[in-house]
Amino acid sequence: MSQTENQPIYADQLVALLEKAVQGAWADLPKLKGWRFDVSEGRSVSLSIVDNKLGSVYGPATARDSLSGGLYLIWDDEKRSNGSIDRLTVPEFEMRLREWRNSAYTDERAPDIRQPDPTYPVVEMYDPQLEPLVQGETELLFKILQAGEKELRGAGGVEFLDAGASASSSRRFLRNSKGLNVSYPSSMFNYSFYADSLYGNGYSKRRLAPEEELGRVLADVREVTAELKKTGSFQANPTGSRVVLDTGLAGSFVGQYIGGNLSGSGVANRQSAYSLDDFKENKQVIRQDISLVIDGTRPFETSASRVTSEGIPGGRGPLIERGKLITPALDLKYAGITGFPPTIGGGLYIEIDDGGQRQSFKDLVEQVDNGLLIYSVLGMHTQDSTSGRFSLSAPRCLVIRDGHLEGQIKATISGNFFDNINDTRTRFGWDPHEDNPAMEITCQVVVEA
Known part of the structure; x- marks a missing residue:
């Protein structure tokens, strides 16, 4: 059944059972005072190349039906429960209800059930062109992976290829x-x-990819992989070297060091680099041409959101505006604790006030006379986000010399990202196919043998 035809039978059944619990249908259990749930039902189809084998001679794509979600319960005695939902939740409801009660907890700061908002934003998140593929017409998935195998293994000199399409x-x-x-x-x-x-790239959105996108992705994988197979040399500057963080890696740095410190729980529990007073005072913490926004309104993006599981509408709004703290990222619980409104649903995006003179990623690299281009690092999750300090192994860096790529080296980069995000030398470059920019920072580089 397509999603345009899908009926809320399961959801209606679950509502009826939860309302029975509100009425006290199980006499040996407390009544429910309130509840909410968020459940998704759907189908996925996938195909992969592993160890250079595309399925098998007769290997079809893998299809899977799923139903999953979560729920939040408030009992008559004010205890709370969190639970998961699957296909057996309705037929096994009484047993599940008892399990949820057995795991109930007390939290005086836990939120109530939110009243519905008058409206929720309409965001394009569904492409009906994908429905035939999901329902079994999977020829396109085979064509995509076969094209990749031909382009990368056949003409591109790639020896081992891992790939997937879904x-x-x-x-x-x-x-x-x-x-x-x-x-x-x-x-x-x-x-x-x-x-x-060595290197990978791909496409991921809520709609069918344009035909030309595949060629662009494969060309990028072929060209970057070829550069990474060349041996380069690099002389680090003892006062700091210029390092370009690819769009994905730059996003990881921003998420770790800036986004991580905007967490409502971290701020409220004093486990953030920023205090609650910093937000109340709109403290300047990064360069004033930089803003960080939550945006759930971008059509067909993976971050698109109409509403959070707690019932908070999607939308668009700043967490940091022109370098100044505006609000932490808050769910209902921490909105109640901090006194700030709950945060809308969506993804985290960097916005740069560049006066309309947006620099491309290509130009950013070409303007580096002696530096490195880095796509990935090891150990980001081990870094202390509250201090801003980092020391990371970058096993595959591309050397940039006079704006050209000249082979790869292994290096360790170290510095302080809070300093980088405030440094006037830090520059940004945009790839038209990416939502967030690459960054050029200045940091210490130690070349490894």
Whole structure:
């Protein structure tokens, strides 16, 4: 059944059972005072190349039906429960209810059930063109991976190729005891290619990829992989070397050191580099031409969001505006604790006030006379985000000399990202196919043998 035809049968059944618990249908259990759930039902289909084998001679794509989600319960004695939802939740409801009660906890700061908002933003998240593929017409997935194998292994000199392609469609159902009733379809389409354990790229959005996108992705994988197979040399500057962080890696740095310190729980529990007073005073913490926004309104992006599982509408709003703290990222619990409004649903994006003179990623690299281009590092999760300090192994750096790529080296980079994000020398470059920019920073580099 396609998502445009999918009926909320399961959601309706679960609502009826939860309302029975509100009425006290199980006499040996406390009544429920309130509830909410968020469940998605859908189908996905996938195909992969592993160890250079595309399925097998008769190997079909793998299809999987799924139903999963979560729920939050408030009992009559004010205890709370969190639980998961699957296909057996309805037929096994009484047993599950007892399990949820056995795991109930006390939290005086836990949120109530939110009243429904008058409206929720309409964001394009579903591409009906994907439905035939999800329902079994999987020829496109084979064509994509076969094209990658021909381009990368045949003409590109790639020895080992790992690749995958998939599509999915689902319908989301959000309900709560105060009348929230939102449902809508969504879809996903993605493919990726990873060559010789060196470099990978792909496509991932909520709509079918344009035909020309595959050629661009394969050309990028072929060209970057070829550069990474060349041996380069680099003389680090003892006062700091210029390092370009690719778009994905730059996003990881921003997420770790800036986004991580915007967490509502971290701020409220004094485990953030920023205090609650810093937000109340709109403290300047990064360069004033830089803003960080939550945006769930971008059509067909993976971050697109109409509403969070707690019932908070999607939308667009700043966490940091022109370098000044505006609000932490808050769920209902920490919104109540901090006194700030709950944060809208969506993804984290960097915005640069460049006066309309946006620099391209290509130009950013070409303007580096002696530096490195880095796509990935090891150990980001081990870094202390509250101090800003980093020391990371970059096993495959591309050397930039006079704006040209000249082979790869292994290095360790170290510095302080808080200093980088405030440094006037830090520059940004945009790839038209990416949502966030690459960054050029200045940091210490130690070349490894």
